[in-house]
Amino acid sequence: MMQIIPAIDIIGGQCVRLTEGDFAQQKTYASNPVEVAKQFADAGLTRLHLVDLDGARARKPQNLAVLEAIASQTNLIIDFGGGIQSEEAIQQAFNAGANQITAGSIAVREPDLVQNWLETFGPDKIIIGADFRDNFISINAWAEQSTISLPDFIQQYLQAAAKTFICTDVSKDGKLQGPATQTYAQLVKTFPGASFIASGGVTTIQDVEELGAAGLTGVIIGKAIYEGTISLADLKRFVC
Template sequence: MKIYAAIDLYKGQVVRLRQGKLEALTVYSSDPLQTAQLWEDQGADGLHIVDLEGAFEGKPKQLSVLEKIAQQTHLPIQYGGGLRTEEDVFKAIENGAQRVVIGSRLLTDPSFLEKISGAVGSERIVAAIDAKDGQILMEGWTKESTYRMETFVKILEKSGAGFLLYTNVLTDGTLEGPDIQGTKKLVENSALPVFASGGIGCLRDVEELQKIKGLYGAILGKSLYEKKISIQTIKNISG
């Protein structure tokens, strides 16, 4: 199972939200590059960069930060937040993203995924599945879509997604444990590789995720920043 370190950006700072709410924001660093280099030194398999302003406003705002991190680290980067046009997807890739994470636009226009997949290849596309009680959320988790999770996944598979990123919004940023059952169900019912995200708070949570046969990766955020868990420890238990 791959371990990706999350770097959530808001106004140039590294932050974490609780359950996706701006009013529950904690700032951890004013130096995103230094943070990225820290996770690289600790042995992360990749970086998961989220442009929170982009997610809320519908337009990426942190491409220059992405470029700087890509130029000065050697880890694969997946970048998301406000990527709702072909031009913005191409810009993210040009600025160093190995993969792009797309969410809201896929809900309003499923054909967008087909276009992007045809242009850059499905292996570069991570489709975000942000769910609350099985209902898919959009626009920085501020609105409910009309899609249930099971239906949405089937559309993503047919339209050219290369990876799925599953986040149970109710667990995100809580450190209270990931949605093991929801993650397991998704892995078992989809042919695409899945990243688990949200709520990972301790080593036991990681061990429970590792028991899910076929799970591709996990994204750790708050647990790393608050030193509840270390990447080195995870690597040690993984052998």
């Protein structure tokens, strides 16, 4: 069954959401991310996508205390991203309770380094973040467009033994206008050995059902939960 992965994005210790990754389009939903995480756990969800947006800007983790609090007060399986630029930062995240880390822009800028991480920590611990717009990879907090196509990027990392990819359609993230289901379905068809987690634009339970039918391993849901277009009760039937 497809994994349901709620998202918590952190700025200044608070639970926020951005639109298209734009820090100027920020909305705060809760002052205590730990309580939000507990609500997810109480609803039967088992995973969490935790993003340190302060860390992404500082290029080193800034909210490890939040990670540690969530990890110690819930049993959620946490993948952590934001500011992961070094092996030291990875170790800090694991020490604070992360089960996996997500390598985003650095996977584009420094592929040799991230390939070393895959060898050191193993592909079960390192998720590759494939943020894209118009089928090309986006980098630097989505402010820049690279010349690398999404399929080429996936192929590159599959050859480096990566297994799991979080694919975020930047143009849809935070807009509640539906996900890029066709793009994800094509990736699943092209790369049957990879695990793809869809992110960006998920708005309704029908979106979730369609992503499951397309063969996605998981789906990250953020704003739809906070805005109430998908309720935690709606998601219970997807929980194993």
